[in-house]
Amino acid sequence: MTSTLPPVPQSLAGRIVVPDDARYERVRHCYVHRGSPAAVLLPETARETAEALRYARALGSVVSVRSGGHGISGRSTNDGGVVVDVSRLDGIRVLDRARRRIRIGAGARWGQVAQALEPHGLAIGSGDTGDVGVGGLVTAGGIGWFARLHGMTVDHVTAVELVLADGKSVRADAEREPDLLWAVRGAGGNFGVVTAVELEAYETGDVVFADLVFDARDAAALIEEWGAVLDAAPRELTSFLTFMPAGPGRPCLAHVAAVYAGEHSAAERVLAPLLRVGPPLRQRAVLAPYSGLVPVSGAPHHGQQQLGATRSGLLDHLTADAARAVAAALESGQVLMEQFRSVGGAVNDLDPAATAYAHRTQNFSLLSATVPELEQALDAHWARLAPHLNGMYLSFDTRRTPDVLCEAFPEPTLTRLRELKDRYDPENVFDRNFPLR
Ligand SMILES: Cc1cc2nc3c(=O)[nH]c(=O)nc-3n(C[C@H](O)[C@H](O)[C@H](O)COP(=O)(O)OP(=O)(O)OC[C@H]3O[C@@H](n4cnc5c(N)ncnc54)[C@H](O)[C@@H]3O)c2cc1C
Known part of the structure; x- marks a missing residue:
């Protein structure tokens, strides 16, 4: 060509x-x-x-x-x-150690951020994958290993620099362009090209990382039990639960990953209830630096992710009915991955109006995924789950329909975003990811 x-x-x-x-x-x-x-x-x-x-x-x-x-x-x-x-804009600097202020280029990877902050005893949670880029995550939310203890990644953003649709470079912080800062913290992809962000990091030492695998033949019971453990756990515990459907010669498996970022001496007591959520097949817990949980591979992309159809929902609690609906989707063999992340805790300390990411009452995020050929079946399962959902996280969903936007940005957030869209991007240049209009 x-x-x-x-x-x-x-x-x-x-x-x-x-x-x-x-x-x-x-x-x-x-x-x-x-x-x-x-x-x-x-x-x-x-x-x-x-x-x-x-x-x-x-x-x-x-x-x-x-x-x-x-x-x-x-x-x-x-x-x-x-x-x-913007992957070449990948600088990472500690601006003020005492105030924990850091500056990151939008092109850096979160694993690089973890590595760069570690010698300073600082961290910023992002997600479970070090290769994820700063720009996409910091403009949407960020549900990571410190979610329950420190909140979403966007909660720590104090300033952004971005190029607007008209080519003008602006800085948005609490004094200058505060509306734009609010919008970028949850819906940034619609407002410009972010080139750098400033955040307030937190003090972090080594954390306890637990990696558990369960026989998930009774997936519904396991989901309900894991949810109850997280509901009762201290904020220092954040956990993700991933199901892989049964395959040839093996049952459905559940993988529980958990980070305990509190006093090391209390780790065993806090993690113990997780061991009882189902029949364990493997268990391991290590003390590790946070950067060890989010390594960077730097592998080039070639569209390698097969599970190209995803749905996202947030739940207040994992009730028996919700757990049964998720388990039924797994048993059908049509939904190839179900992944829960615990939120709640510090995420819910913020007022829903504080950032464009407005979900501040829910305790769990669910991502269901399958191959594009099975997308209709995924939707049928999703419809059965819908009564149990309360909002969604846009970064985990491949749909672009208006109803999805209403779930992602509950009113009055959506109306405020649309007003700001008219002000900052009247020609709708940034409409690719999700169309605010
Ligand atoms: C394997 C995997 C694991 C993940 N785990 C988590 C997790 O644990 N927690 C979590 O919260 N999320 C997670 N995510 C979702 C991830 O946060 C989002 O997909 C995020 O958008 C990826 O950011 P990126 O820069 O790598 O993406 P890109 O593909 O580069 O960008 C995605 C979109 O973000 C917008 N965007 C990107 N850069 C900029 C910029 N500089 N300025 C303005 N808009 C921009 C654009 O609309 C773009 O289409 C995961 C994704 C994957 C693939």
């Missing part, structure tokens, strides 16, 4: 990758989707990002924004359009 694009401005020379470039194969796809963009722009500074956006807009083509390429919606690539990829 050769390129017929107009030349980029001199300042972006060497920063554009087109299909006949040897580098193209490494940058065309993201983790979930394969793509064939007409060009991928790789700016190295905020100014170059603004130029890249102007160039992309002048072409009149679709513009995708990419940081780490791990978006589950797979919309950080496209076919025939332009990708503005």
Whole structure:
């Protein structure tokens, strides 16, 4: 494939990758989707990002924004359009150790952030995967290993720098553009290209990481029991529960991963109830630095994630009825992964109006996934679960329909976001990931 694009401005020379470039194969796809963009722009500074956006807009083509390429919606690539990829803006700095203020380029990976903060005794939770990019997660939420103790990643963002649709670079913080800061903390993908964020990190030493596998033939009982353990647990405990359906020669398996970030001497007592959620097949607990839980592989993307259809829901508690509905989906063999994450705790300390991520009463997040060919069956199972859900986390869902937006941004959040969208992106340049309009 050769390129017929107009030349980029001199300042972006060497920063554009087109299909006949040897580098193209490494940058065309993201983790979930394969793509064939007409060009991928790789700016190295905020100014170059603004130029890249102007160039992309002048072409009149679709513009995708990419940081780490791990978006589950797979919309950080496209076919025939332009990708503005900020992965080279990956600096990480401690600005003020005493106040725990840090600054991160949107292109850094969260595993790199963990590694860079560790020598300072600091951390910022993100999620369970070190390869996830800063830009995509910090503009949506961030449910990580410290969720119950310290809240969502967005809760710690104090300032963002971004390039708006008109190419202007702005800084949004509590004094300047506070509305924009509010919007970016949950719906950032609709407002501009974030180039850097400032956050208030927290003090962290080694944490206890438990890794447990259970026979999940009775998945419903296991879900209910795990939920009850988390409801009663101190905030220092955050846990994720993942089910893989039965396969040839083995039953359905449940994987419980948990981080206890409190006094080490109390770890055994706090973790013990987790051992009783089902028949254990394997158990292991280690004391580890946080960075050890989120390693970075840096592997190139080639659309390798097969489970390309996902649904997200939040739940207040894991009731028997909700647990049975999830178990039935697993037993059908049509839903190939069910993954719960505990939220609650510090996540719910914030007022729902404090950030565009407004879900501050729920205690669990659920992600159900399958292959695209089974998406209809997934929807049928999801409809049965719907009465038990209370909102959703946009980053875990591949749908784009208006009803999904209403669940992601309950009123009055959605109305406020739409007003700000009119102010900051009236031409709807950033509509790829989820359409606020
Ligand atoms: C294996 C895996 C595990 C995950 N685990 C967790 C988890 O534990 N907790 C959790 O909360 N999430 C988790 N996620 C979801 C993840 O947080 C989101 O998919 C996130 O958007 C990925 O960020 P990224 O920069 O890598 O993605 P990208 O694909 O680069 O971007 C995704 C979208 O974010 C927007 N975006 C990206 N960069 C910018 C930017 N600089 N400025 C403005 N908008 C931008 C764009 O709309 C883009 O389409 C996981 C995802 C994967 C694939």
